[in-house]
Amino acid sequence: MGRIQLKDVTKSFGDVQVIPPLNLTIEDGEFTVFVGPSGCGKSTLLRLIAGLEDITSGHIEIDGTDATDVPPAKRGLAMVFQSYALYPHMSVRKNIAFPLRMARMDKAEIDRRVEGAAQVLNLTDYLDRRPGQLSGGQRQRVAIGRAIVREPAAFLFDEPLSNLDAALRVGMRLEISELHKRLDTTMIYVTHDQVEAMTMADKIVVLRAGHIEQVGSPLELYRAPRNLFVAGFIGSPKMNLIEGPEAARHGAHTIGVRPEHISVVPEGGVWTGRVGVAEHLGSDTFFHIHDTGLADTITVRADGEVALSHGDQIHLSPRDDVIHRFDAQGLRIA
Amino acid sequence: MARAVTTQRKAINTAIAWAIGLLIFFPILWTILTSFKTEAQAIADPPLFLNFDWTLENYAIVQDRSDYMRFLWNSVILAGGSTLLGIVIAVPAAWSMAFVPSKRTKDILLWMLSTKMLPAVGVLYPIYLLFIQLGLLDSRFGLVIVLMLINLPIIVWMLYTYFREIPGEILEAARMDGATLREEILYVLTPMAIPGIASTVLLNFILAWNEAFWTLNLTAVDAAPLTAFIASYSSPEGLFFAKLSAASTMAIAPILILGWFSQKQLVRGLTFGAVK
Numbered sequence: 001m002g003r004i005q006l007k008d009v010t011k012s013f014g015d016v017q018v019i020p021p022l023n024l025t026i027e028d029g030e031f032t033v034f035v036g037p038s039g040c041g042k043s044t045l046l047r048l049i050a051g052l053e054d055i056t057s058g059h060i061e062i063d064g065t066d067a068t069d070v071p072p073a074k075r076g077l078a079m080v081f082q083s084y085a086l087y088p089h090m091s092v093r094k095n096i097a098f099p100l101r102m103a104r105m106d107k108a109e110i111d112r113r114v115e116g117a118a119q120v121l122n123l124t125d126y127l128d129r130r131p132g133q134l135s136g137g138q139r140q141r142v143a144i145g146r147a148i149v150r151e152p153a154a155f156l157f158d159e160p161l162s163n164l165d166a167a168l169r170v171g172m173r174l175e176i177s178e179l180h181k182r183l184d185t186t187m188i189y190v191t192h193d194q195v196e197a198m199t200m201a202d203k204i205v206v207l208r209a210g211h212i213e214q215v216g217s218p219l220e221l222y223r224a225p226r227n228l229f230v231a232g233f234i235g236s237p238k239m240n241l242i243e244g245p246e247a248a249r250h251g252a253h254t255i256g257v258r259p260e261h262i263s264v265v266p267e268g269g270v271w272t273g274r275v276g277v278a279e280h281l282g283s284d285t286f287f288h289i290h291d292t293g294l295a296d297t298i299t300v301r302a303d304g305e306v307a308l309s310h311g312d313q314i315h316l317s318p319r320d321d322v323i324h325r326f327d328a329q330g331l332r333i334a
Numbered sequence: 335m336a337r338a339v340t341t342q343r344k345a346i347n348t349a350i351a352w353a354i355g356l357l358i359f360f361p362i363l364w365t366i367l368t369s370f371k372t373e374a375q376a377i378a379d380p381p382l383f384l385n386f387d388w389t390l391e392n393y394a395i396v397q398d399r400s401d402y403m404r405f406l407w408n409s410v411i412l413a414g415g416s417t418l419l420g421i422v423i424a425v426p427a428a429w430s431m432a433f434v435p436s437k438r439t440k441d442i443l444l445w446m447l448s449t450k451m452l453p454a455v456g457v458l459y460p461i462y463l464l465f466i467q468l469g470l471l472d473s474r475f476g477l478v479i480v481l482m483l484i485n486l487p488i489i490v491w492m493l494y495t496y497f498r499e500i501p502g503e504i505l506e507a508a509r510m511d512g513a514t515l516r517e518e519i520l521y522v523l524t525p526m527a528i529p530g531i532a533s534t535v536l537l538n539f540i541l542a543w544n545e546a547f548w549t550l551n552l553t554a555v556d557a558a559p560l561t562a563f564i565a566s567y568s569s570p571e572g573l574f575f576a577k578l579s580a581a582s583t584m585a586i587a588p589i590l591i592l593g594w595f596s597q598k599q600l601v602r603g604l605t606f607g608a609v610k
Binding site: 050052071072073074077078079081082083085086087088089098099102103146150 | 501503504506507508509510511512513514517521522525526528
């Protein structure tokens with residue numbers, strides 16, 4: 001079980017309030033991602049749940065019992081840190097066994113669980129090595145191994161992939177997702193990378209300056225961002241935000257059109273502009289277009305085969321049914 | 335980019351380094367040489383460098399007159415005991431300063447160090463009275479406590495510098511893994527800080543070994559260490575340089591040997607944090 005509830009939780013460091021009153025429920029077995037720009041309070045929130053920081057006011061409940069004043073070790077949560085935080089003086093085996101040793105589990109059971117975790121994480125051949133002798137990806141797996149042997153109520157991940165190179169990151173992303181499917185345990189995952197959030201989450205919590213901007217499934221956030229911040233944060237490349245007469249034409253202060261919802265047409269079209277930078281990814285091409293009279297740059301995601309280059313004139317036609325409308329306060333107009 | 339150093343330049347540097355080293359070492363060398371002279375040769379003018387009649391009689395006399403082993407044993411107990419006790423007290427103190435610092439941590443550290451700048455004689459009287467009241471005069475126990483207190487600021491400072499190099503996340507991981515504070519310090523922090531703790535132990539052992547002010551003032555017979563052993567040759571019957579030198583050589587020999595074998599650790603300990 002691992003249902004976590006935050007009730008009116010606040011956190012201040014001295015006079016600075018980093019988390020204003022915040023309410024959130026994370027259901028048992030859910031993969032929840034906290035996402036937001038750096039300094040938005042997402043890591044602090046995770047550390048409050050872990051118990052590594054004391055909350056200033058409010059309550060944290062784990063499975064219905066008040067855990068506000070329970071020390072980290074007694075909350076039944078396991079954490080994977082950004083820096084892996086492995087014990088450098090212990091072998092992989094001892095690292096993974098450490099939480100079990102602290103729980104005074106008997107030797108045979110410890111061995112059984114460590115072997116099991118090592119098998120799941122492909123670490124069997126490395127059990128007698130020190131963390132210093134492992135690659136980044138292997139270290140991260142050891143850190144995950146140390147978390148899973150405890151069979152915790154929930155896993156907390158604090159930007160676990162940001163120290164890995166791009167290729168490895170994609171691989172580990174899949175491994176963690178698979179682990180979640182297999183264990184069916186609550187996972188809370190902190191990242192600043194919206195791609196990680198979109199691909200892994202059951203539920204995304206978008207944070208800005210300690211405030212929850214929106215909570216929802218990845219597609220809910222993609223299809224119906226509640227405000228301009230979420231609209232600009234979720235989706236890659238970023239949504240185009242257009243103000244002025246073009247927005248007024250749609251009865252809004254600002255309209256948002258995603259790059260993938262604009263088609264390149266040979267003639268006519270609604271908008272015209274001049275190609276600035278064209279990024280050819282093979283499957284897709286991202287055109288950054290200037291001189292449209294709408295915004296500084298309009299980004300368009302086109303088919304990889306579209307052969308336009310710097311300086312060419314381009315005709316664009318947005319899909320009317322997926323234009324997002326926002327009012328002067330930046331809130332979505334239904 | 336490494337600066338290019340010519341061979342000639344290197345040779346000059348080496349020569350200068352050796353010259354400075356010898357200059358600093360000379361008093362010790364002179365003491366050792368004098369210990370092998372007769373009393374007359376020891377005060378000969380002009381001084382004799384190597385061309386004297388080498389003799390071991392000073393060592394024999396010193397050995398006859400006083401029980402060297404007893405002094406040595408006291409030195410070991412005082413230096414070892416005060417260092418170990420200091421470490422046991424300083425590890426938790428340095429832990430809290432390094433990992434849960436408050437606004438005043440820096441001030442406390444400086445204040446602690448400032449006590450080292452206080453002239454020791456300023457607190458001799460109160461401590462002497464306390465020792466009389468508590469019946470600690472000339473006891474090893476009392477002296478272990480005093481030496482520990484004197485070196486504690488240095489021990490805490492050194493450990494604090496080492497601990498600050500250890501990432502806090504590893505200790506937090508231990509906390510998440512269910513380690514109590516004691517287990518966190520015992521199984522995670524201490525093993526990771528072993529090199530630092532070793533340097534600290536070594537330096538403080540040497541400092542405590544060489545401590546003379548308190549050991550001379552607070553001991554008489556039972557707890558007297560090697561510093562008192564040397565001092566006993568420098569007085570009432572007049573000056574006996576050769577015997578004094580023999581006693582000094584015997585007193586500094588153990589720590590000299592220890593220092594020689596552990597010089598790498600020592601240098602690392604003293605420059606830690608300064609150079610990365």
